[in-house]
Amino acid sequence: MVVLNKIYTKTGDAGQTALGNGDRVAKHALRVNAYGTVDETNATVGMARLHATGEMDSHLAMIQNDLFDLGADLCRPDMEKDGEAGYPVLRMSDTQVARLESQIDAMTAKVAPLRSFVLPGGSALAAHLHLCRTVSRRAERLTVELAGAEAVNPAAAKYLNRLSDWFFQASRIANDDGRADVLWIPGANR
Template sequence: MVVLNKIYTKTGDAGTTALGNGTRVEKHALRVNAYGTVDETNATVGLARQHATGDMDAQLAAIQNDLFDLGADLCRPDMEKDAQAEYQPLRMSEAQVARLEAEIDVMNDALEPLRSFILPGGSALAAQLHLCRTVSRRAERMTVELAGQEAINASALQYLNRLSDWFFVAGRIANDDGRADILWVPGANR
């Protein structure tokens, strides 16, 4: 259990922060940027939830919890050492990826196929979900870059890849099952 009695520690005043294994790194380190952008994604989901109800709100709540799991996963390097550790750190699982895929499939079944790209917007919820999508894509790009330099959990990257797809499809659901999508008209303002 986490207990936070004091919020500021002053340990980061010189521009460093501690990873999950205690190693101190620069606050601009790629790993910190990756899990920091996952945290930013979580904040955008919180905004989207202000407009969500029912199943959509419940699914977004589950995603918020997953995003904390993902941050915990990404802030903990040394996956090889963790395999032998007495205490196993939290890692994203294939089941979390599979849940997103199942939810995407259910939502997508209610939609007509796209015949055009769509612009972010429509309902307030759809607009927020598109913001979630773009921020999660940025988190994915940073995590891909991190994976090119250090070992990361494959399920973490898969989750981020599915998550942006989830937000896209959910945005269409929030736009009256796609009927209120705003279609891109190429060259419309030439």
């Protein structure tokens, strides 16, 4: 259980932070940028939830929890040393990826195929979901960059890749199952 009885520690005043394994690194380290952007994604999901109800809100709540799992996974390097931690280390799983895929498939079945690119907008919920999509794509890019330099759980990168697709399809659902999508008209303002 997490107990936070003191919010500031002053240990980061010199520009370093602790990873999940206790190592101290610069606050601008690639790993910190990756999980920090996952946290930013989670904040955008919180904003989207202000406009969501029912099943959409339930799915977004699950995603928010997954994003904390993902942050916990990314903040702990040295996967090969997980057994030495003395407690179960939280890692993303392929079942979380599969859940997103199943939900994407269900949403895809409800919307007509696209004949143009979609501009971010339409309903308030759709606009927020597009913001979630773009921030999650940035988190994915940083995680993929991190994976090129250090070991990263493959399920973490897969999850982020599916997540942006989930947000895209969810934005279409939020736009009256795609009927209220704002479509790009190439060269419309020349």
